[in-house]
Amino acid sequence: MTSYRAKLQxxxxxxxxxxxxxxxxQALSGSTEALRAATxxxxxxxxxxxxxxxxxxxxxLGNHVLALSVDESTLDAIxxxxxxxxxxxxxxxxxxxxxxxxxxxxxxxxxxxxxxxHRYQSAFGLYDIFLLSPEGDVLYSVAKESDFxxxxxxxxxxxxxxxxxxxxxxxxxxxxxxxxxxxxSSNAPAAFLAAPVFRAGYKIGVLAIQLSSTEVNRVMTAxxxxxxxxxxxxxxxxLVGPDALLRSDLRHPHExxxxxxxxxxxxxxxxxxxxxxxxxxxxDHRQVRVLRSHSRINVPGLDWTLIxxxxxxxxxxxxxxxxxxxxxxxxxxxxxxxxxxxxxxxSVTEPVLALADGVRRLGRRQFGTRLPISSRDEIGQLAAAFxxxxxxxxxxxxxxxxxxxxAGRLMSAQExxxxxxxxxxxxxxxxxxxxxxxxxxxxxxxxxxxxxxSISHDIxxxxxxxxxxxxxxxxxxxxxEAECRLFFERDAMPNSSFTASPKRPSAIS
Numbered sequence: 329m330t331s332y333r334a335k336l337q338x339x340x341x342x343x344x345x346x347x348x349x350x351x352x353x354q355a356l357s358g359s360t361e362a363l364r365a366a367t368x369x370x371x372x373x374x375x376x377x378x379x380x381x382x383x384x385x386x387x388x389l390g391n392h393v394l395a396l397s398v399d400e401s402t403l404d405a406i407x408x409x410x411x412x413x414x415x416x417x418x419x420x421x422x423x424x425x426x427x428x429x430x431x432x433x434x435x436x437x438x439x440x441x442x443x444x445x446h447r448y449q450s451a452f453g454l455y456d457i458f459l460l461s462p463e464g465d466v467l468y469s470v471a472k473e474s475d476f477x478x479x480x481x482x483x484x485x486x487x488x489x490x491x492x493x494x495x496x497x498x499x500x501x502x503x504x505x506x507x508x509x510x511x512x513s514s515n516a517p518a519a520f521l522a523a524p525v526f527r528a529g530y531k532i533g534v535l536a537i538q539l540s541s542t543e544v545n546r547v548m549t550a551x552x553x554x555x556x557x558x559x560x561x562x563x564x565x566x567l568v569g570p571d572a573l574l575r576s577d578l579r580h581p582h583e584x585x586x587x588x589x590x591x592x593x594x595x596x597x598x599x600x601x602x603x604x605x606x607x608x609x610x611x612d613h614r615q616v617r618v619l620r621s622h623s624r625i626n627v628p629g630l631d632w633t634l635i636x637x638x639x640x641x642x643x644x645x646x647x648x649x650x651x652x653x654x655x656x657x658x659x660x661x662x663x664x665x666x667x668x669x670x671x672x673x674x675s676v677t678e679p680v681l682a683l684a685d686g687v688r689r690l691g692r693r694q695f696g697t698r699l700p701i702s703s704r705d706e707i708g709q710l711a712a713a714f715x716x717x718x719x720x721x722x723x724x725x726x727x728x729x730x731x732x733x734x735a736g737r738l739m740s741a742q743e744x745x746x747x748x749x750x751x752x753x754x755x756x757x758x759x760x761x762x763x764x765x766x767x768x769x770x771x772x773x774x775x776x777x778x779x780x781x782s783i784s785h786d787i788x789x790x791x792x793x794x795x796x797x798x799x800x801x802x803x804x805x806x807x808x809e810a811e812c813r814l815f816f817e818r819d820a821m822p823n824s825s826f827t828a829s830p831k832r833p834s835a836i837s
Contacts (some may be wrong), residue, residue: 336676340669341662348661352654360647364619367643368607371621374558375636378565379625381547382634386504386627389521389539392452393502397523397535405441406459406525406533409467412437418477425472438468445470455518456538460490462531471538475512485510486520486536493522493534504629507541507575507589517541517575517588541576541588548576563638570631572598580614593635597622601633612637619643679707686714696722750794753787761787 396402412433420430421438425446429439445457449470459468460480464487469476480487485508492503502523510518522536548565550557559565564579574587581587592598594613597620605623612618617640625632682699689697697718699711761784768776796807 334673336669336673340672341665344665344669345658345662348658348665352658356647356651356654359650360644363647364643367619367638368621370558371563371619371636371638372607374563374565375621375623375634378548378636379623379634382544382567382625382632383627385543385547386630389452389537390502390504392448393521393523393535393537394500396448396457396537397502397525398499401441401444402459402525402535403527403532405437405445406461406467407527408437408441409434409459410461410533413461413465413467413477415477415479421472421476422474423472425470427472441468442470453543454537455513455540455542458486458534458536458538460486460522460534460536462494462533464490467533473512485518486538489520489522489536490534493524493536494531496524499524499526504627506569506630506632509589510538513538513540517586541586545576545586545588549579554579559636560638560642562642563636565634565636566593567625568593568597568601568633568635570601572601575632578613582613597635600635601631609640617641676707679711683710683714686718690718690721746794750791750796753791753794757787758784758791 414434417430417432417434420432420435421427428442429435445468448454449457454470456469456471456473458466458475461467464480466476466478466480466486475484475486480490485505489503489505492505496503502521505520505522507517507519509515517540519539519541520536521539522534524531525533525535544567548567550559554563555561559579562579565576566578567575569575569589572592573589574591574593575589577586577588578591582591591613594611596610597612600622601624603622605621607619607621610618610620612620618637619640621636623634625634679699679702686697686699698715701708701711701715761780765777765780765784768780796810
């Protein structure tokens with residue numbers, strides 16, 4: 329590439345694009361990190377909010393259990409149900425939670441206490457409320473499922489909750505048992521809170537409440553309003569138990585139906601169950617890259633971990649949009665830079681090319697060449713210096729036509745001077761020599777006379793050589809012819825007594 333304009337354009341464009349590229353790279357790098365950090369912060373805030381909601385929910389339930397366990401209605405109900413309880417009452421109430429009265433003493437007692445416990449169950453969204461005897465007999469149940477009016481089997485989740493609560497040694501204490509499939513509730517996940525019931529310092533029974541996964545699931549899934557909860561199109565939050573099974577449903581489940589206690593989380597999520605709170609990039613159960621925030625929740629009796637995730641592609645959507653805008657802006661700036669570089673290169677190279685052309689014209693002796701001065705910068709100063717040089721050359725240099733004219737004038741002056749000298753030699757000096765010759769003849773000195781004749785002949789020959797008179801009288805052709813004839817005559821008479829003067833340039837040479 330030899331064009332200075334092309335080199336200048338390429339250099340300006342390269343510098344501009346390098347600056348734009350470096351700035352864009354720095355902006356994108358900083359924006360990527362900032363957006364990633366903002367996404368992690370948003371996930372962490374959402375995770376903390378969900379954790380606080382879950383912790384508050386179980387704390388409120390614990391307070392309800394404690395309040396209900398010391399309520400006089402509960403104490404009186406346990407004491408009154410215990411002597412009249414019998415497995416025989418189960419068929420009267422089974423699967424009839426709205427039944428208020430049935431025949432017999434149990435039915436009369438049930439009609440007094442059932443409305444209170446039913447209102448309590450409805451008001452706080454509980455699945456069921458149980459009154460249990462010290463031996464594990466289900467004295468009362470709001471829902472009246474198959475566990476009503478039976479002695480609990482040792483392997484029953486409710487039986488485990490009863491034993492744990494009965495082992496507590498004082499009031500104002502309760503136990504919380506993690507979700508387990510509960511057969512009387514069609515093997516649906518059920519968690520139990522239970523507290524001992526004391527009368528005058530003696531345990532008379534156990535109060536237990538059954539929790540379904542509905543309320544916890546509603547909190548974690550925001551009632552299905554994921555986007556409104558700040559999780560966008562792909563984000564989700566869920567709970568995981570120590571067995572790596574879900575404790576709340578996913579936004580994108582593996583299979584239809586609830587995944588609670590059925591679906592295992594991704595292996596790398598399982599490794600986070602006992603890790604300190606933090607954020608990371610990982611793979612979810614769909615094998616999709618996600619940004620993740622995790623921590624354990626602080627609920628006594630539950631070893632749960634809360635996970636908040638969002639697809640990396642969605643989290644980086646703003647980055648991709650920024651990258652697209654940056655590339656578009658960079659392309660636009662590149663075009664503008666190309667135009668500016670072209671204009672700037674042209675503004676620099678055109679005066680240089682004009683200067684080069686002016687120098688070539690000066691080389692051809694065109695001293696009238698002048699360059700236009702369109703600016704006052706260095707280019708303008710260079711053009712002004714060129715014009716000044718051209719003016720100096722024009723003032724001090726003679727053109728070819730002037731040289732020819734001067735040469736013609738010089739030759740005319742030479743010819744005039746020759747003519748004058750020849751005329752003086754012929755007219756003046758010849759006459760004076762003739763006078764001297766006459767005087768010498770009178771003296772009778774033949775030698776002097778011959779010498780004077782020879783001198784007169786030489787003067788005459790010199791006068792003819794300087795400017796033959798025939799040139800003025802008959803013109804150049806006749807003068808040339810006469811000169812040639814005289815030349816041959818001299819050559820034909822080598823022994824002639826004629827002595828020519830030293831040859832001098834002919835007037836016609």
